[in-house]
Amino acid sequence: xxxxxxxxxxVRGFIADIQHPNQKKKINSNELEFQLRKLLDNYFExxxxxxxxxxxxxxxxxxxxxxxQNNQYNGKTPALALYYWVNIKVQAAKWDRLEMMKLTDxxxxxxxxxxxxxxxxxxxxxxxxxxxxxxxxxxxxxxxxEERSLExxxxxxxxxxxxxxxDGKGFLARIGIAEDQLKMVNYGEPFVFWIKQxxxxxxxxxxxxxxxxSFFHTSIKLLEANQLDYEPELIIYGxxxxxxxxxxxxxxxxxxxxxxxxxxxxxxxxxxxILIRLIEKYSDCCIQPAIKIYRKMLxxxxxxxxxxxxxxxxxxxxxxxxxxxxxxEQALLQQLWQENKRIPQxxxxxxxxxxxx
Numbered sequence: 518x519x520x521x522x523x524x525x526x527x528v529r530g531f532i533a534d535i536q537h538p539n540q541k542k543k544i545n546s547n548e549l550e551f552q553l554r555k556l557l558d559n560y561f562e563x564x565x566x567x568x569x570x571x572x573x574x575x576x577x578x579x580x581x582x583x584x585x586q587n588n589q590y591n592g593k594t595p596a597l598a599l600y601y602w603v604n605i606k607v608q609a610a611k612w613d614r615l616e617m618m619k620l621t622d623x624x625x626x627x628x629x630x631x632x633x634x635x636x637x638x639x640x641x642x643x644x645x646x647x648x649x650x651x652x653x654x655x656x657x658x659x660x661x662x663e664e665r666s667l668e669x670x671x672x673x674x675x676x677x678x679x680x681x682x683x684d685g686k687g688f689l690a691r692i693g694i695a696e697d698q699l700k701m702v703n704y705g706e707p708f709v710f711w712i713k714q715x716x717x718x719x720x721x722x723x724x725x726x727x728x729x730x731s732f733f734h735t736s737i738k739l740l741e742a743n744q745l746d747y748e749p750e751l752i753i754y755g756x757x758x759x760x761x762x763x764x765x766x767x768x769x770x771x772x773x774x775x776x777x778x779x780x781x782x783x784x785x786x787x788x789x790x791i792l793i794r795l796i797e798k799y800s801d802c803c804i805q806p807a808i809k810i811y812r813k814m815l816x817x818x819x820x821x822x823x824x825x826x827x828x829x830x831x832x833x834x835x836x837x838x839x840x841x842x843x844x845x846e847q848a849l850l851q852q853l854w855q856e857n858k859r860i861p862q863x864x865x866x867x868x869x870x871x872x873x874x
Contacts, residue, residue, distance in 0.1 A: 524568035525575065527553055532581060535603045541583075542603040546573065546591045564831050566593060573597055578679060578686040579635070580604060586680070594787065594829050612636045620644065623651050625693040635691065639684065643670060644692060650699065657700045665701035677703075705766030709754040711737050716750045718771055725749040725807060728757060728782030728791065729862045738867055744874060746809040747779050755782070761794055781807035784814055784850070785859030786830045789838040796837075806841050810865070813873055815849055817864035824857045 531549060535542050550569050554560045576582045584598035591597045611633065617626050624644065629635050646669045650657070663673040672682065679686035689696065696703065711733075712721070725747060727733050733754040739745035740752060753760070753767075780795060782788030796804045824830075835854060839847045853859065 520563045521568055521571065523557075524553070524563075524565060525572040527556060528569065528572040528576065532576060532603055536581075536606045537603075541605060543585070544582075544601050544603055546597045546599055546601060550591075562832070564829070564833070566829050567831065570595055570597060573601075574679070575687070577601075577683055579632070580683050583683065584680060594825070612641055620648050623648055623694075628691045628693075640688075640691075643684075643688065646670070647692065647694065647699070651694075654698065654700055659700050659702060662696065662701045662703045665699050669699070705769065706759065706763040707766055708756065708760065708763040709733070711740070711752045713740055713750050721750040721771060722774065722777060723747055723749040724751045724753060724767075724776055724778045726753045726755045726760060726778060726780045727862065728755045728760075728780075728788060730754060730756070732781070732862045732865055735865060735867055735870070739870060744870070747807065749779065755780070755791070758787070758791055761791065761798070764795060764799065776802065778802060778804040779807040779810075780804060781810040781862065783859060783862050784811065784853065785824055785861075786835065787825070788862075789834045790829070790831055793834045793837045806838065808841060811842075812846070813870070814860045814862065814864055815846060816872070817860060817869060818849065818853075820864045821853060821856075821858040821860050824859050830854075 528549070531552065532544075535544060550566070553569060554565065557563075557565060559565075573582065577584065581604050583602040583604065585600040585602060586598070587600070589599040591599050612629070617629075620626075629640075650669060662676055666676045666685075667673040670676070670685070675682045675685040676688065677685070689699075712718070725736065725745070727736055733752065736745055736752050740749065756763075780792045782791055792804075792806055839850055842850060
């Protein structure tokens, strides 16, 4: 059994013990995770919190857990609601097997055989709507996820807002249908960017992505003064983890080219994760850390501060990030990690930059 399955199995066991046949029960997600940590000696080595988060999201998508919306969170990244309702044990309404067989030319119902609690009237109605769409899909145009979601399920957020529509998250996976089969695309979010004065879109080759707003503005000043490392023609404000959702928008806006992307973020666990996930998700692009900028940040070691509360410290992301640096630099980065310290990007100002001019 994989580590993902182990964590999910444990969490499901906890929830099953709590479930009541007649009334909802309230749980504290921090207490639930604490019980899980006590059972697993290697919890942190396996990046247990990330797997715990996925398990809670899965149970929420299945409708077994409902987050209590009171603006209280568990203090970790990514955040979970602090409290959840555990739904009552539901006796699922069984679907007519003959009717299911009529739709097997489009759907695989094996998930519903394994999880009969999903054999509900609402779920069957959704499946029928999708089936009718697929029969005429060749005649349809490509639209956004929100537009198709409104057409088929009555609300534009059904497939993307798991808080308001717990049935929506995972629906396509349950029926084994990909987004492109429904002739819909998830458009990337626009991002803030700056093109060097005098340059046009066709001139862009080097792109610098920066995590934080302050350094975005500092970078613009340095670029226009011809003092910015890598001499990029374009600077993108990544806005933290938002760049992971918005990066695909780049390829809708700018012409095809062999771009070289440099990324510079905070020297902390979250910053390492953003970069490595971008590299992994967009493996056909040339994305690498802006080493020269990170080295300047390491030169401001005296301005280090405490890691943000609740940051998930993923060892895989850390090691993949560290390998880009020299042994001496890795020793400094390791020191920061062991001290639970970080260097925010804001150490790089117009004034501190002058040290390296």
